[in-house]
Amino acid sequence: MLFFSPFMLLPDIILYSIPSFLFYLCTEKHQQYTPDIVLVFITIIQLLIPISYRGAGLWKENDFFVALSISLGSRMMFYIHDLRQCGNNQEKRQQLAVFYQARHQWNESPTRSSNNHKDTTSSNGEDNAITRMTASTTTSTPSSSLNDVKPVSLSVIYHDSRRWFLKYVTYIALLVPIMSFFDGLLHVCSFPPTANSILYWYPWKTLAYYLVTFLIVHPYLHAVDLIYRFFLSAHLMMMVLWTKTKPTKDCMTSLLHHYHDSRHYILQPSLFDQPWLAHSAHNLWSCRWHQLLRPGFKKLVYDPVRSLFPEEKANNTSIMGVCMGRIAAIMAVFLASGLLHDYILLARVGLSAIRSYPGMLGQQTIFFLLQGVATVISSPCMPWYRFLSRAVPMWLARLLTLVWFVFTLPIFIVPFSRNGSLLLPGTGLYPRFFDSHIGFLCPYGTIDTSS
Template identity: 30%
Template sequence: MPKFGKYDKKAQGRRTCKRQKGFNCTSLCFIRVILPFAMVISIAQVWLFVRCSIPTGLFYFFTNPDKGVSKRLLIVLLILEMLMPLTSDEHVVLLDKALVAIKAVVMSACMGFYIRDRRQKSADGKQIAPFYDVLGRWNENPLKSVPSKVDSKEQSINIDTIRRDSRFWLLRAVVYMLLFVPAMTLFDGFLRVCMEPPEIRTNVGYIDKFVQHTVSLRSLYYHAVVGFTLHLHVAIVPVLQLLFTAVHLFFLAQFVPNNTPLARYHQQLARFVAQPPIFDKPWLSRNVHELWSRRWHQIFRPGFKQIAYQPVRALFGKNQVLGAFAGTVSVFLLSGLMHDYIVLVMLGYKNWNQPGILGYQTIFFLLQAVATVVTSPKFSWIPIFPASAARLLTAAWMVFTAPLFVEPFLRLGLHLDAEVPGFPRTLDPYLDVICPYGGRS
């Protein structure tokens, strides 16, 4: 078994700061330009991103505009998009590998949407959404044509309205950031200061400890906090995007209103603000079905419905209940395989058989699938608990299963890289008291 945290240590000398995770194409490719806390890029990192971008670049070349290449060639490029990150064995920071893996997952899905929609191009000749329109592909109807220009209503919007909206969106982003700073200071400090459970350094995984009835409350507490912290890093990404785009629109509206396509920028930001939140108060969930169907990762929900739920449900014809259950399980299975793919890219294909890592994500999501089906409103025999008790039971289920999701990342050492650059560390000296296994010092 590789020494715990070795990947982080090998990369330590080549970085000047930590980086922020992203989930769309722009942040994946240009986050070091956007953030002032950029790191020095090594040759290995450049080669990693260049090599993993080759299938994307070729797909873009053949489809923008569509040059009429065969469907088979586009499918080959889609497969290469998924395979290329797996060939990576460079000793780069784990977050770099995570970024190229996330890019491969999202872009390959978008390529699949494009290949499907290419055959259903509208008769009026309007161009279908380009494959790299990541958020559009995962949120909107994929058959919806892309307008060649901004709607007439948006074209006629006056500058005062744009300035008012840009001020409001900028203020909103600033308020969100003011809430995130103390939260990330606390929880990132927990990852920096607190020691991991001792079993992380052994060959005994969470499943083995569960079978042996040796899972401790301290371990559950640590895994739950780490899982919450990692998801805070996901939640802050749209806030950062809102902040940067709102500043951009505000600056243009105030200083160069006559020389820029303000209406188009305003429309794009308005659509982004109108998208459902990634997390919609998950702590209010009264059962697992409500958590996953309404309150968790809603940005990607339509995409999963298109890829897995709807095709699987259609296989069951008129048996809608069984089809819905099978479709639900297929969505969670796909999500688990996607997460395990990202873990495998970070782990390296040569280390695929390390204990406590590969396969844990899929097991976690299959358990969530079972719980989601069982707590579905379609089961009328499920007892109805008071809201407070129901929320407590839901939280207990997530805490109990969280180690399956978190442990692979702990063994990889990803939590050692999970830090928002530039955020304060003022609470670090005082966090030993909340560490279940003591501090690192």
């Protein structure tokens, strides 16, 4: 078990730290002598280590190392992006923060408004969501001022950190029985008989199984985010206590930086915004589903692809170029998301295991590309959007969105459920209170949990 044998994982942690250490030396010690291609090469090595070294079906241990590599690799990519933005300006290059401090760049720009879930059309035919994706600046939000680091007293930091800490301790205490129930379903329920075929949608019980399994992912993602917020507040509490015993200028500066950084993350909107109310694929993926990765994909994928196409100008508007640029950028984001999920699958179970299931690798990319096509078709910048938004009632739009999502859902779920790498037989991290009582909920009966 990962959490009960940390010393056994120490050699692996050291191995995973080698590319990060090299990246640190190249960017902090020898930045002016290091070409960007070297930094890209180190980033690729960081991402390849889980596949070549840990990909052996030890998925519980791999969870930690895959997350570690993605976290470090993404921070390296953010640094390379910012470095290229600086150009040859050595002063700006020297002012860049150390790459491993870029932990919140995935969600650094909250863009959703909780006041209006319905798309509103602007003068150029775009709604707020597409404008947020394409614009270089974001709308005003309650946390938009978090980037302005202002002096805060130690008592305020202590009060906030204690309040956040107690809040997340309470949430986790409430989360344990809920997650024990969901985790129990993953332990107990048998696979559909069509799990090893392409008949994902037949009979209806198979579709129901995959739908319920996918819905279980929702609280799992909430749990990961909640645990991370708990550790942020706990770390902040420890820093406050340390600063009280040693109130030096350096300690206070470090505490202020960590406080504003933590506050920025903690005050972000929820990962999910009532996805069951989505009235189009565009509305689902732009506003309601898992918004943590959105700003990072915009920075690393959307904006670079969008810049390859003509910009919209006041006196020389290229409508076709602008439209094609948006479509290409949106599809690039979904392609990147699909490749990321395929990478997670490959790194968690290993190449040899994936070879045992022909066609499994690549299904994540297919699923997200299909969602990208649906997002483009339902985008408010399309010429038919105004007509459909008036002709189709909201209840019908939501129903059609649900049908589309449920119909394509097995393409996403099946690669994980085939080998039990992600969803079955559960994480094993929660008490198994309900395993002996919830078998009646399984559409294909129960499995032997004693083995």
